[in-house]
Amino acid sequence: MARNIEIKARIDSVERLSGPVRALADGPPAELLQDDTFFSCTSGRLKLRVCNGEGELIAYERPDASGPRESRYAIYAAPRPEELRQVLAQTLGVRGRVVKRRLLFLRGQTRIHLDRVEGLGDFLELEVVLREGQTAQEGTAIAEDIFARLGLAPASRIAVAYRDLLEEADRDAAS
Numbered sequence: 001m002a003r004n005i006e007i008k009a010r011i012d013s014v015e016r017l018s019g020p021v022r023a024l025a026d027g028p029p030a031e032l033l034q035d036d037t038f039f040s041c042t043s044g045r046l047k048l049r050v051c052n053g054e055g056e057l058i059a060y061e062r063p064d065a066s067g068p069r070e071s072r073y074a075i076y077a078a079p080r081p082e083e084l085r086q087v088l089a090q091t092l093g094v095r096g097r098v099v100k101r102r103l104l105f106l107r108g109q110t111r112i113h114l115d116r117v118e119g120l121g122d123f124l125e126l127e128v129v130l131r132e133g134q135t136a137q138e139g140t141a142i143a144e145d146i147f148a149r150l151g152l153a154p155a156s157r158i159a160v161a162y163r164d165l166l167e168e169a170d171r172d173a174a175s
Helices: 014-024 081-092 136-149 162-174
Strands: 002-010 030-039 045-051 054-061 069-078 094-107 110-117 121-129
Touching: 002 136, 014 094, 014 110, 014 121, 014 136, 030 081, 030 162, 045 081, 054 081, 094 162, 110 136, 110 162, 121 136
Parallel strands: none
Antiparallel strands: 002 069, 002 121, 030 045, 030 094, 045 054, 054 069, 094 110, 110 121
């Protein structure tokens, strides 16, 4: 499985942070509209991502932690994502759905995401894609350096996935 190191943080505004991120990035961003459907599974997480009509089935394992965390993942191109969504929903059940507008910047081996998530707000996500033989500690140092350069407070970090935050918001609204 491929590996990366991730840090996720809540931010005040995508627009406010886009200038500092642009200054660090290797080039202009790509704008992505992503619709992620999460399915029930016995271990790890499984989601179908549809982005600009293209589908990817992504299986991953990642601990919930507010600091840098290693994620192991596998991606399968899904040529007919809507049909696959129906099949997986019928067989596994849907755990949740996350819709977001993502600005994707690249800096070396790091993917810098500025996300506006429906129902949640704005976030930064750093993904340092680890190279073969590269240690998690090396990836963590890269992520921590970028996080510090952006001037973000450690308290802004979040430990869970967007889906988990949406589930929590739904529970709070129901009580």
